[in-house]
Amino acid sequence: MTLRQAQDxxLRQAQDGASITEAPKPGGAMRQARGGRSAYDGSGWTPPSWVRIVxxxxxxxxxxxxxxxxxxxxxxxxxxLPSPIAxxxxxxxxxxxxxxxxxxxxxNALIGLALGAIVAILLGALAxxxxxxxxxxxxxxxxxxVVPIVAITPILNTMFGASxxxxxxxxxxxxxxxxxxxxxxxxxxQTRPVHRDVLRSAGANGxxxxxxxxxxxxxxxxxxxxxxxxxxxxxxALVAEYFGGPADGIGTAIATYAKSGRAALAFAYVAxxxxxxxxxxxxxxxxxxxxxRRKPV
Amino acid sequence: MSAPxxxxxxxxxxxxxxxxxDSTGADSTxxxxxxxxxxxxxxxxxxxxxxxxxxxxxxxxxEFVSLIGxxxxxxxxxxxxxADLDSTSSGExxxxxxxxxxxxxxxxxxxxxxxxxxxxxxxVAGNIELPLELHGVAKETRRARVAELASxxxxxxxxxxxxDQLSGGMQQRVAIARAxxxxxxxxxxxxxxxxxxxxxxxYLQGELTRIxxxxxAAVVFVTHSxxxxxxxxxxxxxxxxxxxxxxxxxPTGLGDVRSESLRESPEYFERVTAVREALHGSPVERANxx
Ligand SMILES: Nc1ncnc2c1ncn2[C@@H]1O[C@H](COP(=O)(O)OP(=O)(O)OP(=O)(O)O)[C@@H](O)[C@H]1O
Ligand SMILES: [Mg+2]
Numbered sequence: 001m002t003l004r005q006a007q008d009x010x011l012r013q014a015q016d017g018a019s020i021t022e023a024p025k026p027g028g029a030m031r032q033a034r035g036g037r038s039a040y041d042g043s044g045w046t047p048p049s050w051v052r053i054v055x056x057x058x059x060x061x062x063x064x065x066x067x068x069x070x071x072x073x074x075x076x077x078x079x080x081l082p083s084p085i086a087x088x089x090x091x092x093x094x095x096x097x098x099x100x101x102x103x104x105x106x107x108n109a110l111i112g113l114a115l116g117a118i119v120a121i122l123l124g125a126l127a128x129x130x131x132x133x134x135x136x137x138x139x140x141x142x143x144x145x146v147v148p149i150v151a152i153t154p155i156l157n158t159m160f161g162a163s164x165x166x167x168x169x170x171x172x173x174x175x176x177x178x179x180x181x182x183x184x185x186x187x188x189x190q191t192r193p194v195h196r197d198v199l200r201s202a203g204a205n206g207x208x209x210x211x212x213x214x215x216x217x218x219x220x221x222x223x224x225x226x227x228x229x230x231x232x233x234x235x236x237a238l239v240a241e242y243f244g245g246p247a248d249g250i251g252t253a254i255a256t257y258a259k260s261g262r263a264a265l266a267f268a269y270v271a272x273x274x275x276x277x278x279x280x281x282x283x284x285x286x287x288x289x290x291x292x293r294r295k296p297v
Numbered sequence: 298m299s300a301p302x303x304x305x306x307x308x309x310x311x312x313x314x315x316x317x318x319d320s321t322g323a324d325s326t327x328x329x330x331x332x333x334x335x336x337x338x339x340x341x342x343x344x345x346x347x348x349x350x351x352x353x354x355x356x357x358x359x360e361f362v363s364l365i366g367x368x369x370x371x372x373x374x375x376x377x378x379x380a381d382l383d384s385t386s387s388g389e390x391x392x393x394x395x396x397x398x399x400x401x402x403x404x405x406x407x408x409x410x411x412x413x414x415x416x417x418x419x420x421v422a423g424n425i426e427l428p429l430e431l432h433g434v435a436k437e438t439r440r441a442r443v444a445e446l447a448s449x450x451x452x453x454x455x456x457x458x459x460x461d462q463l464s465g466g467m468q469q470r471v472a473i474a475r476a477x478x479x480x481x482x483x484x485x486x487x488x489x490x491x492x493x494x495x496x497x498x499x500y501l502q503g504e505l506t507r508i509x510x511x512x513x514a515a516v517v518f519v520t521h522s523x524x525x526x527x528x529x530x531x532x533x534x535x536x537x538x539x540x541x542x543x544x545x546x547x548p549t550g551l552g553d554v555r556s557e558s559l560r561e562s563p564e565y566f567e568r569v570t571a572v573r574e575a576l577h578g579s580p581v582e583r584a585n586x587x
Contacts, residue, residue: 192414194410194412194414195414195416197377197380197382197408197410197414198410198414198416198427198475199431200381200382200401201380201381201382201401201406201407201408202404202427202428202431202432203401203402203403203404203431203432204431208431212416212427212430212431213416216416216418294417294418294459294460294461295417295461296417296461297413297415297417297460297461297463297468
């Protein structure tokens with residue numbers, strides 16, 4: 001037990017900060033983002049929910065106005081910072097090619113996330129079922145967790161050739177593997193003693209116990225891992241494009257247009273990247289929320 | 298509740314002697330529980346905890362036995378040993394003449410724990426039918442049985458709800474229904490009515506004695522309530538802590554029919570007093586004379 005906790009801790013520290021493992025809470029990230037908690041939660045004053053929606057919008061508008069003021073009205077911005085209006089124009093003019101590149105990056109991120117998650121789930125299940133495998137995997141995962149994924153990206157890109165997307169997919173897969181693995185492994189160890197007693201007294205065999213109890217208990221943790229991994233996968237797939245591979249995708253376009261002085265178009269692509277990240281986050285948050293909707297009793 | 302699956306008949310009159318010196322042959326299989334010199338030690342960092350020592354107890358098939366005693370005297374531990382959720386440290390324990398493990402695998406008992414222990418991602422129906430599902434009972438059969446059990450514990454309107462939508466008492470009733478699902482010939486219950494209001498509690502006490510009688514199931518029932526122990530039981534087992542042991546076994550001799558009028562009868566009050574005195578360790582002789 002203590003050994004395992006130590007391993008978990010090591011993994012957590014390796015991934016700088018606690019963001020990689022979060023205990024799933026009923027309601028999940030979405031609920032908190034939408035302000036679903038009660039007004040009284042013991043931590044002092046909580047703003048009513050409309051304030052929590054309106055406030056970020058107001059902040060965003062203020063920043064946008066300042067931006068327009070600096071670039072368009074005062075004209076004191078460097079050339080690399082285009083006007084928001086110019087960015088919007090670029091988005092409108094080039095939405096077809098932006099969407100095409102978004103599809104490529106999103107596809108890489110999604111396949112990478114799926115691959116990383118599948119391997120993480122399988123290895124997590126193995127590690128939780130067999131102690132020795134856990135002992136073998138833990139240092140390996142810690143090692144993967146501390147490798148700066150950017151460092152091996154050029155190598156992977158070269159390994160799979162300049163015309164293949166697979167280097168990028170592999171980068172996204174490796175990056176999303178760690179948070180999913182750590183959370184799945186945690187989740188598989190969360191079964192409550194009284195539930196284990198219930199199944200044991202019903203004469204359930206090992207496989208039945210896994211299917212009926214261990215797996216459903218772990219699903220909310222898996223979803224939390226997926227939510228964390230989804231943003232990482234998008235970032236990894238996009239950044240991987242800066243280091244070679246085919247001449248497509250959001251990252252490639254941003255690099256190309258930034259270098260050739262078409263800053264507004266580069267920013268239009270940045271907006272595309274944000275849209276992908278947002279979509280991944282919203283979908284996985286929704287899944288997490290569905291998985292955590294039943295409070296433990 | 299339908300007819301019993303096993304042919305065991307409830308012991309007509311039960312007392313200390315009815316199951317005192319039997320360890321062989323046909324006799325031992327007609328016993329639901331036979332514990333001889335059972336002890337349980339939990340090794341902990343700060344030294345061994347003797348949870349139970351020298352437990353001598355027999356429960357005849359169809360007999361209703363309550364365990365009563367102060368907190369920490371080992372009632373739950375004894376129940377867990379019978380259920381093969383923990384193993385004995387010493388002594389011999391047989392369930393229907395088999396090892397506790399074999400009895401668990403054969404599904405000879407149903408158990409309701411101190412905590413309801415419902416799976417939060419399953420509906421009430423899903424929780425009640427869990428044992429049936431694990432044993433491969435067909436879907437239609439399961440549905441019919443769930444309907445029967447849900448109405449028994451008064452939760453017919455709640456079968457599609459999830460546990461987090463139920464009160465604590467309702468959750469406990471679901472757990473009781475789940476324990477009854479396989480029509481076991483031995484029911485193990487750990488303070489199942491502790492979280493219930495007095496009305497439901499008395500109703501379910503009546504139901505439980507009826508179920509036990511109809512199915513011929515033996516019951517080992519842990520409780521903190523003296524009146525509850527007396528009302529339900531053929532015998533009341535009084536335990537004491539440090540180390541956990543049986544101090545006295547009191548037959549109630551209140552007969553087979555437990556109606557509400559029993560709660561008002563003088564014999565009932567006499568038994569309550571006797572159990573109370575046994576618990577408090579005051580004049581034991583008086584209790585035995587009766
Ligand atoms: N797993 C364990 N490890 C160590 N000690 C234990 C364990 N389980 C029980 N004990 C100890 O054994 C003793 C009996 O516990 P048990 O739970 O059987 O009491 P109980 O009679 O059911 O009490 P209550 O009425 O409060 O439920 C207690 O002193 C308890 O501390
Ligand atoms: Mg107890």
